[in-house]
Amino acid sequence: MAEPRTIAPALTDSFGRRITYLRISVTDRCDLRCRYCMSEAMTFLPRSEVLTLEEISTLADAFIARGVRKIRLTGGEPLIRRGVPELSKMIGRHIATGALDELTLTTNGTQLAKQAAGLVDAGVRRVNVSLDSRDPERFRHITRWGEVDKVLEGIAAAKAAGLHVKINMVALKGLNEDEIVPMLRWCGAEGHDLTLIETMPLGAVDEDRTDRYLPLDVVRDDLARQFTLTPLAERTGGPARYHRVEELGARIGLITPLTQNFCEGCNRVRVTASGRLYMCLGHDDRVDLKRALREGGPAELDALLDVAMAGKPLRHNFRIGAESTAPAVERHMSVTGG
């Protein structure tokens, strides 16, 4: 029988930051191999290491009981794992009770056409879809074998199902920088938001990321010469800064972990598919929640969350460019989730 849960204090780290946002990677596997994210030959976790959907749901319950208000499912590619709509429903039930504000998902969109309606049914209202290029050849090059039409179909299905779509585009020098303005115009016309992301040095890939690194302050200055950018007050506790592009009626977010550091307002932590809790995307410090889930109980899990809070670092220390070409941390973004 489950131990009765006492009312536990909200998660707060040693710098006084309230942790209200949890990202859960439901799988480290993916049906694509984006060049900046993964190498072509990746080794994935053995299935026995991966948390079951019930374990993920239990974990979500524990975080929600400690004040987490927003959960994002991610990966790897979350929608290639069977049962994710059901998991979304399990977690989404907390929205109805008012314990959770939002359940969202980051996806590459390849499975969205089939799954958009199920996600809406589970209580999901917004999705982030990664789309680095709308050109079929380029998209295939960046993802190594992806078909852009499938993703565009998925995005259209998401919109038709009533999901608000935010497009994530990693800005890649010499690869898609000339598509930033066309992407922005397309997003404006379709009613999607656009977020541009700087490539981060996470995990070894087959190429040198420095070659593709495009600082977004340069992109922003370039956009400001062509459009009226009105800064928006909205912050999500993450590294994104949002602007309205007045001429297009579009919103653009810039994620600039390298050119600017916004760690002081960080409100988030991340759990991997194997139940490791990482307190910062840019550090290796972690707490293993799987053992507590499998062999301990709610009290042990709660105690580990406090250990994690005490160990959350103040800031990441990513650097890319002349001083550093090596990854800042060994694990790929697909392990901790974007």
Ligand code: SAM
């Ligand atoms: N597969 C899903 C997708 O692509 O949206 C979810 C996981 S993916 C790791 C989440 C986000 O991280 C994507 O928008 C992806 O472009 C981004 N990403 C992956 N590796 C990155 C890196 N090294 N630097 C910056 N962004 C990265």
Ligand code: SF4
């Ligand atoms: Fe897969 Fe997403 Fe990484 Fe691309 S960015 S390889 S879609 S996990």
